Structure formats: structure tokens, C-alpha cells
Amino acid sequence: MFPQYGLLLKKLERSRLAIIDLAESLRPGHHCILVLPPDSLTILDNERSYGAINIHFPLEFDDGVKWLLRVRQAHHGVPPIEILKQTAISEVVTLQTLRSFGMPVPQGWIPIKTRVEDEGGDLFEDTSICYFFCEFMAGKSQLMPHLTLQTYREVVDHDRRLIEEYGRSQILLSKHPIKYTLIGSLVPSNGHNDSVSVGPLLSLWGVNNIQAPHFPGPFTSNRQRYLTQIDIVLSHISEGVMNDNDALNAYLWHLTLKELVETCPELAEGVTKVYVRHADAKGDILWGDDEGNLTAILDWGMAFVTTKAEAFSSPLFCYHTNASYERQDLHTVREKVLIDFYDRSNRPDLAHCVRKGKKYQYLESIGRFHGWYVMICMPMALMDAFEDTKPQSLQPPFYADKDWTVYMVQRYIDNPELQTLISKIGWDLEEERKKVISSRGWEERDRKRSEWWALSAENRRRRKSEDVVAREKAMAENRLRIALKKQKKMDEGATGGMEVKSRVKKITKSHDDTPVTFEEKGPNGPAKSS
Secondary structure (H helix, E strand, O other), rough: OOOOHHHHHHHHHHHHHHHHHHHHOOOOOOOOOOOOOOHHHHHHOOOOOOOOOOEEEEEEEEEOEEEEEEEEOOOOOOOOOOHHHHHHHHHHHHHHHHHOOOOOOOEEEEOOOEEEOOOOOOOOOOOEEEEEEEEOOEEEEEOOOEEEEOOOOOOOHHHHHHHHHHHHHHHHHHOOOOOOOEEEEEOOOOOOOOOEEEEOOOOOOOOOOOOOOOOOOEOOOHHHHHHHHHHHHHHHOOOOOOOOOHHHHHHHHHHHHHHHHHHOOHHHOOOOEEEEOOOOOOOOOOOOOOOEEEEEEEOOOOOOEEEEEEEEEEEOOOOOOOOHHOOOOOOHHHHHHHHHHHHOOOOHHHHHHHHHOOOHHHHHHOOOOOOOHHHOHHHHHHHOOOOOOOOOOOOOOOOOHHHHHHHHHHHHHHOHHHHHHHHHHHOHHHHHHOOOOHOHHHHHHHHHHHHHOOOOOOHHHHHHHHHHHHHHHHHHHHHHHHHHHHHHHOOOOHHHHHHHHHHHHHHHHHHHOOOOOOOOOOOOEEOOOO
């Protein structure tokens, strides 16, 4: 099981003295030991040391200082060593830059030599390992899971405090723009008086060229940046190296993104200032003490600098959810906490970035039309994000289903590359269109689609909000019925019955306080009990 980790440990063991020598050269006068686990299973048992991209091993100095050896993972040479090295150097430069601002991040150090060659045998196709040193941060993960159907409208005190402390760190970051006017990832400066420069834009999601130079950029505008990334992904899909399990819909999704980017004036604006943006701000990047206070923000690999509007838009842990589009408000409860914090902190500019930054959330789906990431690929939510600038003729069906596929193919049928892909996978537009039209309920679905897009943008927003309220009311009524049914079956004098009474009273109060301004007028039909 996981033989690659056993091989990695062997390589690290043989390289132990070289690694220690490099670490000690960065702290003259001090000695350290490298703590390696006895076997690969121990790596997997320690959630703190093991991640999807990096594995960590402690370095302990004689004066009590602790570092971590942060090792990039590679499996049979993928990603290649040049990509690993490029991302590691950029991460260290980013950490050092953020620390100079006073940001709560671990310090990082680049070894003089970032590759340690395995001198024995052909244990692995690529016998290099890529690593750097970073500061050990005491504490534990303050995990904030993605919002679910059950938690979409809740924010516990622990999460509220973390969101506000995260906001405080962003206020600090907003005071330190990088003096360049390019979008990309930080790299060491080639000279002059600058310690950093802006280089190519790194990516977590395969949005890179197969051949060197692997990463595109830097860019002078977000339109240039996003169109370049989308074209790379479209090429990967056409060549079968990405999204091969749903190539057609993935291709159509990215063609839609391309059209929306091309027609968005904000993305075409020239860059005046850039700020550091975390590339993967999930809820596991937050590190804190036993009381739940934020002490560090971790995992700055692939970070980049971008416009203020994007840099301070909502982090992933505030907006990502598996709640359906019909249940989503314009902003999640966590986003509202962050907006409120910025407003109370006299930073309405940052609050504006969160309020108006929805487009950047959906542009993060570039290269990610697969697995659970499809949850963020919702056609209606995408249309909402670009409501003010999308072409009026773009009026897709509500869901990424067969109706949507046929509609989007018809829209982009003149695209030569799409024609090639359709031919390659044996998909026939006329045949699929006939299937959709003859399917049960198609006329009703198309009528609702046409009526929805005939509304003004303001009325669509109002209708959507009313629909959410109606659905929440229906669910509250359903919960109330279930509680009443349980109460009826229980002995009124029993303790359990009293508990149910209390619960029913609470649900009833919540239900009575819910405002309802319309019925059965949502874009996807009547609000139903579930």
C-alpha cells in the first residue's frame, strides 16, 4: 500500500545528512536532527504531516527551535521536478513577503540546493526530491467544513470568530500592495533593489502547458489571464488529458466562461495595484490555539498576486457549499459575517469586494469540471455572477443536464474545435435535440426557462430571493409536521414528550417568524416540502 511513500522515506534517509547540513547552514552555530517516521503507514496516520501536495517531517534544533521539512509529492515523475521546484521557490518567496507585512504565516527558507539526488539504484523514475524549510507553527487546525444543507444558514461562534480574525488579516494585507502591475505568482527578483518580482501564474488544477514553459503569464489584465487559462483547458479537454469522463459538458462550460470573460469590462481593466491572494482557501488553512483563536494561515503554495477586486473577494471557506442553487442566497451566512466585519471596521471597500466578487468564485472553476468540484459548476449561479455584463442572448436552462448540453452546443456549434470534439465522441446534435424535445416535461421546462429570462434582472433577483424564502418555509412546515407526529405518539407525561414539546415550540417560533411574500413562483417551480 502506497509504495511511493516507502521509497520517499528511503530517499530521505539516504539524504539525511545533506538535508541537515543545508538546514544548519541557515542557522550557523546550531545543530539539528531530522525526525523521520519508521514506515510509510506512520505518514498516513499523522494527519498533521500528510497532505495532498506536501508531506512534512520535523527538524529539531539544539536550542528548541523547530522547523518542518516540507516535501513536494511526486508520483512516478508527475509533476516533473521543474514544476515542483518552481512552485516551491514561489511559495517561499510568498511566505517571506507576507511575513515582512506582519501576516500570520510561517516563515520559509529555500535551501541552497533544492534537489537531493538519490545515489543508489533505480528506485524511482525520477530520483529527485523537492523540498524547502518552513517554521513549525504550534497549535492545531481550526477546521471550518464546507457549508452543507444543514449548516447553510448557521454560523457558530467558533466560525464567526475565525472569519473575523481572517478579515483582520486581510485588512492588514490590503495595506501592502505589491508595487508591480502584473498578475502572476511571486518569484525572486533578478536584481536591482527589489527582493521579489512577478512571474508566471502557477496553478493547482492542471491549468498549465504540457511542455515547458509550463505556466503562462504574467498578465497585464484579468481578461488576458483568464482567456489564456481557459484556452489551455479547452486544449487539454480536446486532447483527452482533462475531464475525459465528461468531455463535452466540460468543454461547453469553459466556452461559456470564455464568452462571459470576453464580455466583462471589469476583467479588461488594466492593472494598477496587485495584492497577494491565497490559491486554495479551504477551511483547513486556518491554524489556531486551544481556545480557537487564529494564529496562522497555512498552505500558500500556488498563491498569486492579482487585482484588489479579486484578491479580497470571498475565500473558498466562506462560500463553498453543496446546497442547491434553489436554496442559496446571494451571499452565504459566512460571507455576510465577513462583509459585516469589514463594514464595522470602516473598510467598506473590502466589503464591496466580497459583495461584488461572485464572478471570481465561478472563474475558479476553470479546469475543475470534475468530481465534487462540479458542485460549483451551476449554470444559473454562473449567470447570476455575471448578471450585469452577460450577453442578453445567453439564456441557458437551469441545470447542467441534457437540456443544457443541447442548448449550449447549439450556441457554440460554429466553433471548429467543438465540432471536432463532437465528432470524436460520436455525439449528434440533431439526434440529441430530438431526444430532449420528446422527453417528458420538456415543453413545461422550456416555458419556464423562457418566462424566467423574459424578466428583468431586478425581477429575477427578487423572484430568486422569494423562492428561497418559500422553500425554507416549506421545509420548516415539514419539520413541524414530523415533530407533531412524534409528539402525538408519545406519552404526554414522559420526559421524552416534554423534550419534543420544547423542540416543537422552538420550530414553531422559527416557522412563524419566516416572512413569505409569494408562492410557487421560483424559477424552478413551486416550493415543495421535502
